[in-house]
Amino acid sequence: MRSPRTMISIGAAFVSLALVLAGCGGQGDDAAAENGTGTFKLWHYESANGAMGKAWDKAIEVFQAEHPDVEVEFERKAFEQIQQNASMILASDQAPDLMEYNKGNATAGLLSSKGLLTDLSDEVSSRGWDKMLSPSLQTTARYDEKGVMGSGSWFGVPNYGEYVMVYYNKDLFRQYGVAVPKTLDELTKAMDTFVAKKVTPLGMAGAEYPAGQLYYQLALSKADRSFVDNYQLYKGPVSFDSDPLKYGADTFREWVDKGYVSKQSASLKAEDMGTAFIAGKTPMIVSGSWWHGRFASEIKKFQWGTFLFPGNKLNAGSSGNLWVVPEQSKNKKLAYDFIDITMRPEIQTILGNNGGVPVKADLSKVTDPKNKELIANFEAITSADGLAFYPDWPVPGYYDVLVAGGQSLINGSKNPQQVLTELGKAYEQGVSEIQNG
Amino acid sequence: MTTLTLTRARATRRDPDRYKRGVARWVVLALVAFTAALVLVPFAVMLMNAFKSPADYSGNGPLSWPESFQLDGLKTYWTQVRFEGKLLNSIVIAGAVAVLGVVLSLLNAYALGIGRVRGRLWIVAAFLLANMIPQEALIYPLYSMAKATGLYNSRLSVIIIFTVIQSAFGTYLLASVLGTFPKALLEAAALDGAGRWTTLWRVVVPTVRPTLSVLLIFFFIWTWNEFFIPLVMLVDNSTQTVPLALASLQGDRLMDATTTNAGALISLLPTVVFFLIFQRTLTRGVTAGAVK
Numbered sequence: 001m002r003s004p005r006t007m008i009s010i011g012a013a014f015v016s017l018a019l020v021l022a023g024c025g026g027q028g029d030d031a032a033a034e035n036g037t038g039t040f041k042l043w044h045y046e047s048a049n050g051a052m053g054k055a056w057d058k059a060i061e062v063f064q065a066e067h068p069d070v071e072v073e074f075e076r077k078a079f080e081q082i083q084q085n086a087s088m089i090l091a092s093d094q095a096p097d098l099m100e101y102n103k104g105n106a107t108a109g110l111l112s113s114k115g116l117l118t119d120l121s122d123e124v125s126s127r128g129w130d131k132m133l134s135p136s137l138q139t140t141a142r143y144d145e146k147g148v149m150g151s152g153s154w155f156g157v158p159n160y161g162e163y164v165m166v167y168y169n170k171d172l173f174r175q176y177g178v179a180v181p182k183t184l185d186e187l188t189k190a191m192d193t194f195v196a197k198k199v200t201p202l203g204m205a206g207a208e209y210p211a212g213q214l215y216y217q218l219a220l221s222k223a224d225r226s227f228v229d230n231y232q233l234y235k236g237p238v239s240f241d242s243d244p245l246k247y248g249a250d251t252f253r254e255w256v257d258k259g260y261v262s263k264q265s266a267s268l269k270a271e272d273m274g275t276a277f278i279a280g281k282t283p284m285i286v287s288g289s290w291w292h293g294r295f296a297s298e299i300k301k302f303q304w305g306t307f308l309f310p311g312n313k314l315n316a317g318s319s320g321n322l323w324v325v326p327e328q329s330k331n332k333k334l335a336y337d338f339i340d341i342t343m344r345p346e347i348q349t350i351l352g353n354n355g356g357v358p359v360k361a362d363l364s365k366v367t368d369p370k371n372k373e374l375i376a377n378f379e380a381i382t383s384a385d386g387l388a389f390y391p392d393w394p395v396p397g398y399y400d401v402l403v404a405g406g407q408s409l410i411n412g413s414k415n416p417q418q419v420l421t422e423l424g425k426a427y428e429q430g431v432s433e434i435q436n437g
Numbered sequence: 438m439t440t441l442t443l444t445r446a447r448a449t450r451r452d453p454d455r456y457k458r459g460v461a462r463w464v465v466l467a468l469v470a471f472t473a474a475l476v477l478v479p480f481a482v483m484l485m486n487a488f489k490s491p492a493d494y495s496g497n498g499p500l501s502w503p504e505s506f507q508l509d510g511l512k513t514y515w516t517q518v519r520f521e522g523k524l525l526n527s528i529v530i531a532g533a534v535a536v537l538g539v540v541l542s543l544l545n546a547y548a549l550g551i552g553r554v555r556g557r558l559w560i561v562a563a564f565l566l567a568n569m570i571p572q573e574a575l576i577y578p579l580y581s582m583a584k585a586t587g588l589y590n591s592r593l594s595v596i597i598i599f600t601v602i603q604s605a606f607g608t609y610l611l612a613s614v615l616g617t618f619p620k621a622l623l624e625a626a627a628l629d630g631a632g633r634w635t636t637l638w639r640v641v642v643p644t645v646r647p648t649l650s651v652l653l654i655f656f657f658i659w660t661w662n663e664f665f666i667p668l669v670m671l672v673d674n675s676t677q678t679v680p681l682a683l684a685s686l687q688g689d690r691l692m693d694a695t696t697t698n699a700g701a702l703i704s705l706l707p708t709v710v711f712f713l714i715f716q717r718t719l720t721r722g723v724t725a726g727a728v729k
Contacts, residue, residue: 078681078684081668081684081685085668088669092589094673271694275494288690290691294491298492298495
C-alpha cells in the first residue's frame, strides 16, 4: 500500500500540471485575439483523403502563398461536434473565421435566423459566385429572416454538389443478362429477372436515410417542380393522399412485396447496405454521390458503374455543405478570399478528379472516366433544374418520422395509407410551426 | 468494466475447499469462463478489424479474419488526431478530477458521516440529484457560466465540472461508509487529544484508504470516458480528450470502420494499463472491512 504522502504528492502533481496547462490555454487565446489581423481560423469536417479534403488542402496552400503574412489555423473538426454545438460555439468568442456547415433549414437556416452568420450577399454579387451556381444550387445558400431556404440573403456558399443515383454491379448485370434500364418499366423488368434467379436486386437500409430517399425518388418520378416548391419551400399545400407521394409509398410497398427489396433490411444501416454492395452481394443500390469515392477505392473484385434513376427528371440531391462566415469572425475579408480560392477552376478540378462533384467543373480536365460520368450526370440534372433536395428537409425532426415510416413499409407493420397519414401529420404540424415563427 | 472486475474478483478468491465440492464448482467455473468470453467478444472483433485494410473490411465483413495485417489504421489515427496531445489532455483532466474529486468527497463525507451535520439526509439527497439529472439538462447553464467566467474552451472548466459531479457520488458513498465508522476509534483518538483535523488525516483516512483508492480509480475511468460535456466545453482540437478524438472519425454520412477500430484500440489501452496497475488496490478495496 502506498503511503498517504505519495498519494498526496501524485495528486499535487496532477493538479499543478492541470493548472499549468489551463494557464497556457488562456494565454494562447489572448494572443490570438490581440493580433487577430494576422491569423485565419478555418474549420471543416471532411476527411483528409476524400475529394473535399484534398481540394481544400490545396486551397489552403494557395491561400498561404497569396497571403504570406497571414497564419492559417486550420482544424479538422468532428462532424458531431459541429452538428451539436455550432450555435454555442458561434455565440462565443471562440468562433472560427470560416467554417463548413450543413445546408438546410434546420442547420444553416436556423443559425442565420439567430443572427450568428454573416450576410454574404454583397460579396456573392461582387465576386460573381452567383454566376457559378445554378438555381437549384443557390436554393440552399439563401435563407429568409425565418431561416427558410430558397429566398432572401446569401448566408453560405456551396463548393460541391451531391445527388442520388443508382450504383450497379456490372458483373452481376452481365451474369444474369440484364441491360442498364432507361425507364422505370425497364428497371422493374430488370429486377424481375434478378428475383426469378433468387437474387434480391436492390440493397436497402431501413434504419437510416436510404428508405426515405427511395420513397422520395419514386414520388419524384410522378412530380414536377411545383411539387418540390410546395414540399420543400412551403409555396403551396402538399397532399399526402394523392400522387406523387401516394405513388411513392405504394410503389415502395409493391417493391417489397415483389421481393425487389428484402424484408430483412428494415433494421439495416446505410453502412451495411454499402458494404454489402462492396462485397458484390447486391446488384443495385439507390444512394448518393457520397459513396462514389469509397466505392472507387474499395471495390476491387468486380466492375461497377452508375446511372441516373431511370426516367426521373427530378432527383434527390442538393448543393453540398456550405462555407459560412460566423458573425463573430474577426477576419471576414480573409474568409471571403478563401471561399473565392475554392471556387477557382484549379481547385474545382481537384475535387472532380478525386470523386467529388464540383459545382463548376471543367470536364476536359477530369481524367478518370467514372468521375467524368459522375460529374456529367450531375450537370445533366442541374442544367434541367432537377435537384429536388431531400425528403427529410422541410421539417425539423422529420428524418426520424421518415425512418419509422420506411421501416413500417419494409416490414409491413402498416399499410402505405397509414404511413402516409403519419408522414402528413408530422409534416403539417412542422410546417405550421415554421410559418407561425 | 464492472462485469470484468466482478468476474475477476470471483475467480481469484482463494478457497481451501476448492477441489472437494465436486461438480457444482466446475459448473460455476464454466459459467464464469463463458461470461468472461462473452465480455471479450466485442474486444476481439475490434482487435481483428483494427488491423484490416478498408477494402478487406467492406468486402469480407467485420467477422472475417484479416487478409493481411496492416498498421495503416493505427498510424492514420495517431497522426490524424495528434493522439499524444489528446492523451495528455485526458490524463491531466481525468487525473486531476480523480484526485480533487476524492478530496472533496472525503471532506464532505467527514462532515456528513462523522460530523453528523443537521439535515444530512437531505444534503445527501441533494448531492445525488447532481448525478441523476441528465447532462443534457445541465449543459446550457454550464455553457453560460463557463462563457461568463472565461473558462469556455479550457480544460479547467471540464476539471471543475467533473470534480463536482463525481464528488456528488463520492460524497453519497463515503457518507454512508463513514456513517458506520466505529465509535471506539473516534473516542480513542479524542482521548489522545486529537482535534478534528488530526482525526481526519490520522484516523479516518488510513482506515478508509482502500475505499478512497477505489473511488479514485472509478473517478479516473468515468471521467476518461466522458463524452458529452467535453464535447461541448472543449472547442479547440488542442484541448480535446481521447473520446472526442475517436468521434472525429465519424463523418456526416460515411464512417471509416477500420480506422475507428484502430482508434478504439489505441484509446482503450491507457485505461486497461491503468486498471492493471491498480487492479490489486481495487479488489482489496471491494473486500476491505472497516475495523482492523
